[in-house]
Amino acid sequence: MTDAIRVKEEQPGVLSRILRSDLFYSFRRSPITVISAAVTLVLILAALFAPWIAPHDPFDPASLDIMNSLLPPQWTADGQAGFLLGTDDQGRDVLSTILYGMRISLAVGFASVVLAMALGVTLGLIAGYVGGITDTIIMRVADVQLTFPAILTALLIDGVARALAGPQAYEEIVFFVLVLSIGLSFWVQYARTVRGSVLVEANKEYVLAARLIGLRSSAIMFRHVLPNVVGPVLVIATINLALAIITEATLSFLGVGVPPTQPSLGTLIRIGNDYLFSGEWWVTIFPGITLAILALAVNLLGDWLRDALNPKLR
Amino acid sequence: MTATLSVRNLRVEIPTRHGVLTAIDDLSFDIAPGEVLGVVGESGAGKSITGSAIIGLLDPPGRIAGGEILLGGERIDNLAPPAMRRVRGKRIGMIFQDPLTSLNPLYRVGDQLTQTILTHEKMTARAALDKAERLLVEVGIPAAGARLSSYPHQFSGGMRQRVVIALALAADPELVVADEPTTALDVSVQAQVISLLKRLCKDRGASVMLITHDMGVIAETADRVCVLYAGRLAEIGKVRDVVKHPQHPYTHGLMTAIPSLKGDPDARLEQIPGSMPRLGAIPEGCAFNPRCGFRFERCRAERPAAYPTSRSEASCFLLDAAGAAPPPETAAAARAAGIEVRAGAPTGADA
Amino acid sequence: MLAFAIRRLIQAVGVMLVVALISFLLFRFVGDPVNQLVGVDTTPEQRAQLRQDLGLNDPVYAQFGRFVGKAARFDFGISYQIKQPVADLIASRLPATLELSLVSAVFALLVGLPMGVYTGLYPQTLLSRLFLALSLTGISLPTFLIGILLIFIFSVNLGWLPSFGRGEVVTIGGFWTTGLLTRSGLSSLILPAITLGLFQMTLIMRLVRGEMLEVLRTDYIKFARARGLSSRAINFGHALKNTLVPVITITGLQIGSIIAFSIITETVFQWPGMGLLFLQAVQNVDIPIMAAYLLLIAFLFTIINFIVDLLYVAVDPRIRIGGAGA
Amino acid sequence: MSAAETRTARPAISPPDTAPLVEIEGLGRVFDLSKRWLNRVLDGSGKVMLTAVDGVSLSIERGGTYALVGESGSGKSTIAKMVVGLLPPTSGSVHIAGADIWAERGLARQRQLHRRIQMIFQDPYASLNPRWRVGSILAEPIKAFGLAADAAAREARVGELLSLVGLDPRDSAKFPHEFSGGQRQRIAIARALASEPEFIVCDEPTSALDVSVQAQVLNLLRDLQQRLGLTYLFISHNLAVVRHMATRVGVLYLGRLVEEAPARELFAAPKHPYTKMLLDAVPDIGMEGVERPSIAGEIPNPINPPSGCHFHPRCPHVMPQCRTVVPPSYAVGDAKVLCHLYDGTDHAGTARSAP
Amino acid sequence: EGKTLRFAFQGTLNALDPYSLNETFTLGMLGNVYEGLTKRDKDLKIIPGLAESWETIDPLHWRFHLRKNVTFSNGDAFNADDVLFSAERVRADGSDLKTRIPADSEWKKVDDYTVDVTLKTPNPILFAEWDTWYIMDKEWAEKEGATKPVSAKDTNPGPAAYKANGTGPFTIESHEPGVKTVFKRRDGYWGEKLIDTNLDSVVFTPIASDSTRVAALLSGDVDLIEPVPVQDIDRVNKDPNTAALTGPELRAIFLNMNQIRDELPTSNVKGKNPFKDPNVRKAFYQAIDIEAIDKRVMRGLATPIPLLIAPQLYSAPDLKRWPYDPEAAKKLLTDAGYPDGFTVGMDCPNDRYVNDEQICQAVVSMLAKIGVKVNLNAQPKAKYFAKVLAPGGYDNDFSLLGWTPSSFDSWNVFVSLATCRDATGKGGPFNLGGYCNPKVDELAKQIVVETDVDKRNQMIHDAYKILLDDTSHIPLHQQSLAWGKRKNLDIVQRSDDQVLFYWAKLN
Ligand SMILES: Nc1ncnc2c1ncn2[C@@H]1O[C@H](COP(=O)(O)OP(=O)(O)OP(=O)(O)O)[C@@H](O)[C@H]1O
Ligand SMILES: Nc1ncnc2c1ncn2[C@@H]1O[C@H](COP(=O)(O)OP(=O)(O)OP(=O)(O)O)[C@@H](O)[C@H]1O
Ligand SMILES: [Mg+2]
Ligand SMILES: [Mg+2]
Secondary structure (H helix, E strand, O other), X not given: OHHHHHHHHHOOOHHHHHHHOHHHHHHHHOHHHHXXXXXXXXXXXXXXOHHHHOOOOOOOHHHOOHHHOOOOOOOOOOOOOOXXXXXXXXXXXXXXXXXXXXXHHHHHHHHHXXXXXXXXXXXXXXXXXXXXXXXXXXXXXXXXXXXXXXXXXXXXXXXXXXXXXXXXXXXXXXXXXXXXXXXXXXXXHHHHHHHHHHHHHOOOHHHHHHHHOOOOHHHXXXXXXXXXXXXXXXXXXXXXXXXXXXXXXXXXXXXXXXXXXXXXXXXXXXXXXOOOOOOOOHHHHHHHHHHHHHHHHXXXXXXXXXXXXXXXXX | OOOOEEEEEEEEEEEEOOEEEEEEXXXXXXXXXXXXXXXXXXXXXXXXXXXXXXXXXXXXXXXEEEEEEEEOOEEOOOOOHHHHHHHEOOOEEEEOOOHHHHOXXXXXXXXXXXXXXXXXXXXXXXXXXXXXXXXXXXXXXXXXXXXXXXXXXXXXXXXXXXXXXXHHOOOOOOEEEEXXXXXXXXXXXXXXXXXXXXXXXXXXXXXXXXXXXXXXXXXXXXXXXXXXEOOEEEEEEEHHHHHHOOOOHHHHHHHHHOOOOOXXXXXXXXXXXXXXXXXXXXXXXXXXXXXXXXXXXXXXXXXXXXXXXXXXXXXXXXXXXXXXXXXXXXXXXXXXOOOOOXXXXXXXXXX | OHHHHHHHHHHHHHHHXXXXXXXXXXXXXXXXXXXXXXXXXXXXXXXXXXXXXXXXXXXXXXXXXXXXXXXXXXXXXEOOOOOOEHHHHHHHHHHHHXXXXXXXXXXXHHHHHHHHHHHHHOOOOHHHHHHHHHHHHHHHOOHHHHHHHHHHHHHHHOOOOOOOOOOOOEEEOOOEXXXXXXXXXXXXXXXXXXXXXXXXXXXXXXXXXXXXXXXXXXXXXXXXXXXXXXXXXXXXXXXXXXXXXXXXHHXXXXXXXXXXXHHXXXXXXXXXXXXXXXXXXXXXXOHHHHHHHHHHHHHHHHHHHHHHHHHHHHHOHHHHHOOOOO | OXXXXXXXOOOOOOOOOOXXXXXXXXXXXXXXXXXXXXXXXXHOOOOOEEEEEEEEEEEEOOOOEEEEXXXXXXXXXXXXXXXXXXXXXXXXXXXXXXXXXXXXXXXXXXXXXXXXXXXXXXXXXXXXXXXXXXXXXXXXXXXXXXXXXXXHHHHHHHHHHHHHOOOOHXXXXXXXXXXXXXXXXXXXXXXXXXXXXXXXXXXXXXXXOXXXXXXXXXXXXXXHHHHHOOEXXXXXXXXXXXXXXXXXXXXXXXXXXXXXXXXXXXXXXXOOHHHHHHHHHOOOHHHOOOOOOOOOOOOOOOOOOXXXXXXXXXXXXXXXXXXXXXXOEEEEOOEEEEOHHHOOOOOOOOHHXXX | OOEEEEEEEOOOOOOOOOOOOOOHHHHXXXXXXXXXXXXXXOOOOEEEOXXXXXXXXXXXXXXXXXXXXXEOOOOOEOOHHHHHHHHHHHOOOOOOOHHHOOOOOEEEEEEOOEEEEEOOOOOOOOOOOHHHOEOOOHHHHHHHOOOOOOOOOXXXXXXXXXXXXXXXXXXXXXXXXXXXXEEEEOOOOOOHHHOOOOEEEEEEEEOOOHHHHHHHHHOOOOOEEEOOOHHHHHHHHHOOOEEEEEEEEEEEEEEEEOOOOOOOOOOOOOOOOHHHOHHHHHHHHHHOOHHHHHHHHOOOOEEEOOOOOOOOOOOOOOOOOOOOOHHHHHHHHHHOOOOOOOEEEEEEEOOOOOOHHHHHHHHHHHHHOOOOEEEEEEEOHHHHHHHHOXXXXXXXXXXXXXXXXXXXXXXXXXXXXXXXXXXXXXXXXXXXXXXXXXHHHHHHHHHHHOOOHHHHHHHHHXXXXXXXXXXXXXXXXXXXXXXXXXXXXXXXXXXXOOOOHHHOEEO
């Protein structure tokens, strides 16, 4: 009994372990990283709690008044109280729409990265660990996938989904279509990275030791090997998150994104784009800045993570 | 006669998040012309850093924080980069541990050789190529002329290390620093390479600083040996003396811990408890004191200097003739271990 | 070498077949092509006849075989929307896209490579940090926004460069149109090429930087230093050459995505290339164009891959001579 | 905790104790390194086979330490992997306590067998999963083989194991990177002991360690052998270490066991020319300042080994038949030697000139 | 010394066959190259074209006197054979302009420059749309193998898809669909006095992206763009070098409500179709604040309309819009049994009409205020039309459409938009909502044969009144044309939105 208690007090808490880790140290040492982490966090929270902090609900058509359309930001001469960053062409509060739009962008981003990660990591693990013909097949599929860059895959899947689902149903599945499109086009990177790491890890002696105990391959793959290849995966995931958000925006720009009634950041920019020359810059500039800041912050985090996790660069 | 290389109170620091680590602390030694000095120590003792410091290639953020390094009597530790570049290769040749990674895989062996030669010597490309071939012949590569146009991966490990030696000797340096030149090689090839290195340097009158953790290699190759412990000098002296009559308790422990082809195979190996401290956690006083069987008060409080004995010099208070005496049992045990305890003795009691 | 080429060829054929299958399935999945072909007033009997005539009642594999056979002869049928042979359409748009992609790839390389080398060699300098910050901003802004902003600044406000299109083109050899030989063609190329190349440029820069940092830490660089070689010889002779191997791969892969991303750039700049054609095709469900485009991209990609592999062999003797030595 | 306690769970061993615990018969392993089919057809090249281990037979006494020495690539690790069951042999058999570990069918039986054979690896840094706590690493085999009734028993057993290798039971909460190399190797040893094996294969267990730590680990291995009655297959290229550990030594050259003898005999009077050269070439602290002849030539390419006796191109006593005939195993006293010098005829001025 | 006009439009010019696509822009562009028997002047008044004059021998017999000394751009002479050939071709399979001439009319050549037409029923507006029925050269078509219209199902398109040979003042020098089309002024055009241009050539480029198009104008890369997005009109006018050319367009924009289906697939109301109830339709009508849409979305460049036709073409003082009244709308909805509203899907093009998608979005939010939840499906016109005009389905529950009667006559509105149809499209071909009132059908039948103008106008009035009372559709507004041009360009903007280069001058 006493042993257990001793073990407990010896064992530092997760938090304090994190705080003492090299990773956290290199994090703290880089002010830019701290700032980008804070910005990312703030943006994610803002998106998460959009319904509570947004002054208006832009997704509720009943609350919109077309007469409020294209109001400039509050601080300008023609600005109107209650619309801090002005309104768009439908009279939606730009600030609220950005918050809500970020929800969609982030949701698409996260979901597609998770999908790509799950797919890529699993396939990469299997390819690397099982090897042989399985490996060959998976990697050839990856080659074919690579032939189709992200935008193309997305356009295709979107096209097929539209044709299959029909317009009304499409609106309901558009989120999944986006996630699937973006997710599918990103998995190869994970698979290749993981496969490469697995090829290295699987010959490490701790894996041999696990095999000596007679563990099943799946147990070895997921319990032993996987935790040791997450580093690069995390790095890719972070950078992909930014990329996914931008891809979603780009797809929206190409007209294959979420409907304009529930715009994402990308859709907002696309809409606002039409008002750039006419002087209603706020419709596109604010979402644009938000998107850029979000992507930049996430990218900076990814950059830091890559360098911090790369022992060679330390 | 001035020493080929003279290291005076060298101190190398590595600033890290845990504060500034002192990787080399107050290290001094000389290498006489034509002499082979072995530098031994356990992994992390600072052997490679010493070598890098001498050739001026400390990996950042490491830096020389004190002391001086003299080559043929001139200071080289504070030379400007271009001047230092002329020293490297030309006056100090360097050999690294792994021959596989030391050679650029994308360049032919001949190109790497001629490039080095032409960097340091004024001659035609043709002449450089001739010299390159001569070098390869010298290091014992068969069909040297033809091999000049081979890529490194087409050589075996032992061959590659020979090429590396040829590269290090290309400009006939007066000092060769060899950092574990044979660790990556097979046992039977190790001996060939070591003897080749030794012979070539002897022919050229070059001094050698042979860094290794293999006492066996030192014992057979070096004239003198310098034992490092946690970045500090533990003992320095003639090889035979240090191996047969180690004066520092660490050296003593080391020598008895190494299994040998001679002696009683069933005898239990002596073991030094614990392991070498990390650089960030070097104990106060003598760095070795927590593991030392002969430690006494003074060891925990003060850092020993290198004290001369009849055979070698060692950094241990037991040998400090002017220092306070250790407890009698300790002194007795130490004497029993062959250490010439002088502490507390009025004068040299080593007769 | 021959075996390598043959294997590549087999793989390429495999990839092309898979892509062909995907393209073919598009035809099948996206709905009855007959509905896309005929007008409102076509009777069910006529439709049935047409279906029979088009061979849509044959077994799927027979149809696929026919599709592949036709595709191999560059026969992709007639565009639903434009009513011209898809092969002709693509052929007339191909030069525009390839020229744009090539110029932006060259731009990306010419700017990205030196920047990457510089930031790799001097990671701590202010300029390096500036480059890095800029590059991050470059990949944090969507391409289309960059394009629009460039037009806004350089065409509308400054009036320096054309805002759209390809300018004047010259026809060479009867089929290839090029904008590289006229002033207006060249000036039209600048903004789209920058827009398209910016992302790749940052990518190459970051890649080269990373590789450079790693290579500079290798033993052979340290050994080269220890031999007293000049910094020039080390940085550019030894380090740069060794970073090239991964850079070539990634750059090769990126050319594929440059072509894909040209969809966006072409849309923003109304660049009369394949991307624009494809996007319109997607919006109009003009499947023959979509299918042909897919196959073409796969084809280009395979060729690029092949060239990359050849370059590899040229750069890395370990592959050239074969066998990993001792 | 005593040694007796740790052994309580061990099942009774069926064959009489005098029989060797491990018997290896004609063990061989061939790796197929052929190029791809297409290349072979085009280049007109044939299959490329690497014989990593070639007809190795040996047996290990219960409680003994059999050492395998040889240069890199001679097949030491390959043998080790085949013995513990990580790599299937292409020929030959491995019997442990009478049971053929490769012929055994049935998962339960196989696992039961494997439990009795464990392995300690060379690299203490790579042999522990860096993401796992030491406690979990040690608990895993206990759990896998069902050697503890419940979590508490398991935890207790982990503590025991740690104490056994000279670590603190509290260390189980730490991660591997918090330990030094020597301590990690102790943890690896503890893990090997966790499944209560009677036979442990040690593949260069100290070659990555510093000499002062190497002594600790070698001593520990010897202590454990005495306390637990373990049997070792000890692999090393360091002859001095082997001399210190082994009761019997086998010398491998390009996959063949060229000499096998009791340790004392081998070191006192090596028979095979290769063994002699090896003993001469290895630098040793006891031989300071002695200039010695080194072995001529390098290890041949294992893909294309020399005909006849593999060692003939480097052998100072080479005879015509060495180039063509593979020497059979000759018994010379307690030793077995694969060398034509010992074929019974007198090869004047050659072999007998050696001790 | 000739000048080159650079012109950019949002859509592409696809096939050049003048009978392939009945669409204003395509026909307008081809109108620079081809001509019909009639033409329209700057005010859309019908004037003689390739027919110098015509006469009605009796209500069922017409005679057309053709112009002499007219040549096609390839040099062939124009004569009666060409007219007969064109009359045949325009009614052939694959033609999209079949309705230009009655299917059962008979065409006879009297002499080389006289053609007789015999009708089965009287038709007072027979030639109303003939300005866009372009006469093709028989010899050329036969030589090129272009005797059949290029149609959707063709597997090898005829040369007429990328070549043109008309009698008009311009020829097409090169045509790359979606990229560039170059028009060249030709010599020997018969009607030099009808036109007024100093252009030597015209380079047409499609620029789909609004901002790129505007940028191209502002930066001087093109001389003329169409359309200018309404929000950019100010900007274009502010620039010293550019100006916006605006004017009323004859297009009426309106909403369709599907009254023919028994259940709306996109609605949560099951078992019945709420749009069958006129009260629901009227509720929708009254919930829409057209003034707000016109002021905000259209920036004042639209005129609310009470009928399905532009006021320029028909208006009556007593036919007025139902007033905007959300309260009344809510009440109507409650009375109809939908106090909490319902859900319905809406189809909307997003690249066809001025700010079409924004209008639909505004409608969505206005309807939301009376509790109706509209799921908007905005899509490119190609897909939109494919869907809402899907053969056998007219797949839409609630949709936005614009209509310009090509004859500029109300009869076209009724037969196209408001007469009963069945699911296969028999009846009003563009009656997306499937509105059906036999009285309207009856009136339409009479209108087409009535030659007395006053009586005819009365019948038109009656028909419109029925549509208004039934709330058959929800008319929104008449949109405005908005072209952008360099200040140095003079061009005539006709309200049918045809871009005619022969009235353009670059200074
Ligand atoms: N960049 C660095 N940051 C922190 N510590 C460092 C760095 N470089 C070297 N060290 C430390 O300096 C010490 C001396 O290193 P050095 O490479 O000289 O050891 P060595 O004696 O050559 O060991 P080995 O036998 O393993 O080569 C080691 O403890 C090492 O961990
Ligand atoms: N999986 C494998 N595939 C192909 N060849 C292999 C494989 N494993 C080992 N070999 C080859 O078999 C031979 C014997 O290898 P092994 O690892 O057993 O040697 P070793 O004596 O343990 O060497 P070391 O001292 O370097 O560990 C070598 O030539 C090696 O290249
Ligand atoms: Mg070192
Ligand atoms: Mg091994």
